[in-house]
Amino acid sequence: MSAPEQWAEVDRYFIDSLVKEDPALAATRESSGETLFPGIDVAPNMGAFLGLLVQLTGAKRILEIGTLAGYSAIWMARAAGSDAQITTCELEATNAKVAQENFEHAGVADRVQIRRGPAAETLQQLIAEQPEPFDLVFIDADKRSNPTYLKSAVSLSRPGTAILIDNTVRQGQVVQADSENPDVLGTRQLIADIAADGRLTGTALQTVGLKGWDGFTLVRVS
Numbered sequence: 001m002s003a004p005e006q007w008a009e010v011d012r013y014f015i016d017s018l019v020k021e022d023p024a025l026a027a028t029r030e031s032s033g034e035t036l037f038p039g040i041d042v043a044p045n046m047g048a049f050l051g052l053l054v055q056l057t058g059a060k061r062i063l064e065i066g067t068l069a070g071y072s073a074i075w076m077a078r079a080a081g082s083d084a085q086i087t088t089c090e091l092e093a094t095n096a097k098v099a100q101e102n103f104e105h106a107g108v109a110d111r112v113q114i115r116r117g118p119a120a121e122t123l124q125q126l127i128a129e130q131p132e133p134f135d136l137v138f139i140d141a142d143k144r145s146n147p148t149y150l151k152s153a154v155s156l157s158r159p160g161t162a163i164l165i166d167n168t169v170r171q172g173q174v175v176q177a178d179s180e181n182p183d184v185l186g187t188r189q190l191i192a193d194i195a196a197d198g199r200l201t202g203t204a205l206q207t208v209g210l211k212g213w214d215g216f217t218l219v220r221v222s
C-alpha cells in the first residue's frame with residue numbers, strides 16, 4: 001500500500017470511529033458534485049474539527065470565505081447553535097444555489113447568510129457596514145488572495161478572534177521560494193504577513209489524509 005493510500009485508510013478509520021455525519025451532512029458532501037468544483041470541501045474529520053473549534057472558542061459570529069456546497073459551514077453552524085450567525089462568502093452562483101439548498105435541508109438556513117460575489121469586495125462591504133466583530137474566521141477560497149483575506153479578517157476581528165486558513169502546505173509547495181504559482185505565492189505572503197504583524201500569533205500544522213498532504217494555519221488576534 002502506498003503512503004497516500006495508508007493516509008486515506010487511517011482517515012477512514014478515524015471518520016468511521018469518531019465522526020457523526022447525519023444524512024444531511026452526507027448529502028451536502030455528495031452534492032459538491034453539483035458545484036463547479038467537486039470534492040474540494042474539507043474532509044469529514046476536518047469538518048468535525050471545525051465544529052469542535054467553534055465550541056471550544058464559544059464562537060457565535062463566524063465568517064467563512066469559500067462556501068462551495070456548504071459542508072464546512074453546516075459543521076460550524078450546527079456547533080455554534082441556533083443563536084449563532086454565520087456569514088459565508090462565495091463567488092459562484094451555481095455553488096451558492098447548491099449551498100442554500102443544503103443549509104435548508106440541514107436546518108441551519110436561519111443562521112447562515114451567503115454573501116455572493118468576489119470575497120475581496122464582499123469583505124470591503126462588510127467592513128463598511130461596521131458589524132460586531134467576528135469570533136472565528138475560516139479562510140478557504142482562492143489561495144492567491146489569502147493575504148487580502150487575512151487583512152480583512154483582522155479588520156473584522158476583536159482581541160481573541162481565531163482565524164483558520166486551510167490548505168497552507170499544498171503538498172509541501174509552500175517552501176518553494178522561487179515558485180511562480182500564484183496560490184503558493186499567496187500562501188507564502190500570508191505566512192510572512194502573520195509573522196510581521198505584532199497583533200497576530202500563529203502556527204501551522206501539516207496534515208495527511210483523504211485529501212493528501214496539506215495542512216492549515218491557525219492565528220489568534222490580540
Ligand SMILES: C[S@@+](CC[C@H](N)C(=O)[O-])C[C@H]1O[C@@H](n2cnc3c(N)ncnc32)[C@H](O)[C@@H]1O
Pocket residue numbers: 037040041042065066067068069070071072073089090091092095117118119120140141142145
Ligand atoms: C475549497 S472550496 C470551499 C470549501 C468549503 N469551505 C467546504 O469545506 O465545504 C473554495 C470555494 O471558494 C470559492 N471562491 C473561489 N474564489 C473566490 C472568490 N474570489 N471569492 C469568493 N469565493 C471564491 C469557490 O467558488 C469555492 O466554492
